[in-house]
Amino acid sequence: MDPKGNQSTKVSGSGILININQLCISAHALVFRMPSPLPVGFANSLGISQPAICAGCGCLCDDIVLRPQEDNLEVNTRGCVKGQEWFSQTTATGPPALVDGKQVSLAEAIQHAALVLCQANNSLIFGLERITCEAAARVVAMADWLGANLDTTASFNQGPTGLAFQGVGEIACSLGEVRNRADFVVFWGADPDRTHPRHTERYSIHPPGIHVPLGRRGRFVVVVDPEDNQTARQADLWLKPKPGRDFEILWTLRALVQGLDVGNFDEEANGVGIDQLCELAAKMKSCRFGVLFFGQGLMTGTGHHLNADAAVGLAHDINAHTRFYARPLRGAGNPTGSDSVACWQTGYPFGINLARGFPKYNPGEFTTAALLERNEPDAALLVGVKPSDYLSQNHLKSLAGIPWIMVGNVDLKESVSAKVVIRTAPLATATTGTVYRMDDISLPLKAVISSPLASDEEVLAQLEFAILAQLRAGLPAKSGEPV
């Protein structure tokens, strides 16, 4: 490991470091390496991969080509705008650590942060979106030691889906199942062309698969969305319901799939005709492998978790006739991985409180929005998240009233009211660790450049260590406890 703790140089041992602005690019990362054909080492030494992984959306495309030029990094995201956005976050200007707006050393900032959190009685830890699973594991650990509230961005994005899963279950498949088998694809309240630009190319609409050798021509594509969008224009069937009528329409489809009489269906209020729904239900039952992807459009309005419940319920019902799945589209970073880590360590994916010495789960009580609305936390740690992506002005105001800590590769404008700011290496290019695709498939992220900033995992491990030390210092003197 080099003095900056850069993992990528460790792997090759002979990387040539070129200083570019504040970035160091290790040239070895460009050398294409074929896997050794000989069974030496673990897994036949199939480790190093050249193309990079993009976490600009939940697709986690792993075929991105990065090429360092003289003074920048050339990124070929294969035409994806989201990917370009993602990789453009690689600059690391500004100080690594601040306390009360003044530049300090990383060690000092960590001690300050630990003190703030250890002195609090009801702290909130939120985010975990743009960090690796290894870093997320450290965050969940410190929430445990502190007895904090722990919440991931799922409570804003996928909270309703999570609740639906607890009500009815989930019908999941990896995206490769869709690619290889799906002959019927529905996007409901979703516009992947905008939010997940390569989803249709890599997984859902265009690619030929084992059972769909014709690719696009072998699939029937349905979009259910009141708004005009690019995905809808490619669809074979585009239903434009009135906004906020998703539940009624999904529930009617459930009835139709089950062969029940739906009575008087209010076509005007719902914005779709019953004949269209009958046709759709018939197509759903007669396809070989169908999948319904739902997006943020399904997550709006009151009682929105019931929308996800209805979507999964519909998939349940169709399984009496054929294979059918329902999956949410998830966003940038590693939210799927962080939910998983929180879930395996505590049993719950978000909305967790550890104050009583064990995990308790209650969305609406221990979720970030609810806690901040009630001004309950007396300190907060935001990690791997851009606050303005999720928090309203009122939430931010509540946050500004308490000492809070920001850890992540974020714009300093986002953290002006923070007591402590620790800036970390960008996830996109300078971090090694595990990230999860939106279908729960894990991928090994590898740093291709080194950053002068420490990684999230390093910072959070040090913070956990400092918290443990401070908590222990506050305990009664050492007794004759057995070792």
Add this chain to the structure above:
Amino acid sequence: MARRELTVLAGGTVYDPANQIDGRVMDLWMELGRMIAPPSSRELEESTVRRIDATGYVVMPGGVDMHSHIAGPKVNLARRMRPEDKRQTTPVERHLSHHRATRSGSTGSVPSTFATGYLYSGLGYTTAFDAAIAPLAARHAHEEFRDTPLIDKGFFILLGNNHYALSQIAKGEQERLKAFAGWILEAAGAYAIKVVNPGGVEAWKSGMGNIHSLDEPLPHIGCTARQVVRGLAQAAMDLGLPHPIHVHCNNLGLPGNFNTTLATMEALEGRKAHFTHIQFHSYGGKTGDQSTFCSKTAELAEWFNNHPEITVDVGQVMFGETTSMTGDGPLGYFLHKVTGRRWTSADTELEAGCGIVPITYREKKMVHALQWAIGLEWYLLAQDPWRIAMSTDHPNGGSFLAYPEIIALLMDKGHRDEALKRAHPGILMRSRLAELTREYTLNEIAIITRAAPARMLGLVNKGSLAPGADADITLYQPDHDKRRMFALPRMVIKSGRVVVDDGDILTDEGVPDSTRTWMVRPGFDPGALPDIRKWFESHYTLRFDNYPVEIERLEKIAALSPCGAKKP
């Protein structure tokens, strides 16, 4: 010269069946995490000795659970699906003091990772294997293992519905199948090959229902369940794997399925294999007619008793609330339909399926009571305890926390009769349990809970207290109440370190976890790689190079179990 640091566990009553020690009072010596021979007086002079007085305690090797579900996507999906399950049970509390730091966790039928490690350890178990990981989920399983403290771990990978494996079997390419199995075991950091409902999961995923007999060909691939089981059993033997194929037969849970089970055993034609949760595969009766449901344990056990190449674990059903989770996708749907409860299904591209359904086993329900009785019949009718391992197929038949109760049922006919009185009376006519008078001895319990599963897994350092073995040891307070005795070990030692003392977990986040993940590196023909790569790159949605679990990750945790009988 630095003094050696030895530990002696003195004066315990030792049950170490792997070394023919049946209740002998003796001292056990350990150093650097391993058992050692008693030191000479000269060696003693050069050593510092820590003495643990075990006088009056029963001493056994640490328990080994060879078939459990404790990590990976399906387990985590079950955690996510069932918050209510955790509210009914006592959580594990965080503990932080100057000397100890243990994490909190939730329990219920699917405990969180830290809780899983603590609960297994608190039960005297020092090793547990997850029985069903899709190779694509291997990295996830390793991640959860990292957060599962105090026990050694390992997992089996699902190959019985893997497209590449099935197509090689269909083409009769046995050598290529062998190379593929060797490659994928290494790539995943796995321990053994698992077959779940051979061909049936692929049939289900393809919308063709299920496979119900051994010779029904998978239409789009062309191979049969018989060929799958045979081919993979042969590959495991040719690779010299320490554990043979681990088989979950077709037709799990269906009346009359004992015919399929027997046919699968016969199909192996003498090849070694482990038949898992055999209880779920020992049913008589007609499909769709519950009134005909009955036990066929006697028929299967007779065949089993005469075929030393076959081993089993039981998959005992215990009454109460639990979660069924299986790589058998169509079975998950079947259970959802039978119970009417929520259902999670998760299919993995080109590899596997998964089904999760909550389930409550009731003693007054005839089918459940009969499943319970059939499990016990297996323990009592299997003549050679070295070929049968205790399991609940955690959490499918019940939690691993039920093991002390199972031990009590096996060691005490009176206790069994009491339980029989509470169960649905219909089972008296449909099983032979009431007439079986056998009672297990402590030595036999030591066999089926540690020595035998270790031997079946080929873990030479486990389930034994001979010099060189891992110093994984459990001390029990003798008690006429066997349930109490086995539920609360007096002390548990893992790799020479006391990790449980009278129910207290002694561990510290700051101390490096000494537990290991067991895996194999059987080697493979590199000439097969280009074909595998070509297939992979045409069908998977990630790059070939991102598929194997990173070497750096595995090197930190791996313990390698040697593979024998390797052919050049």
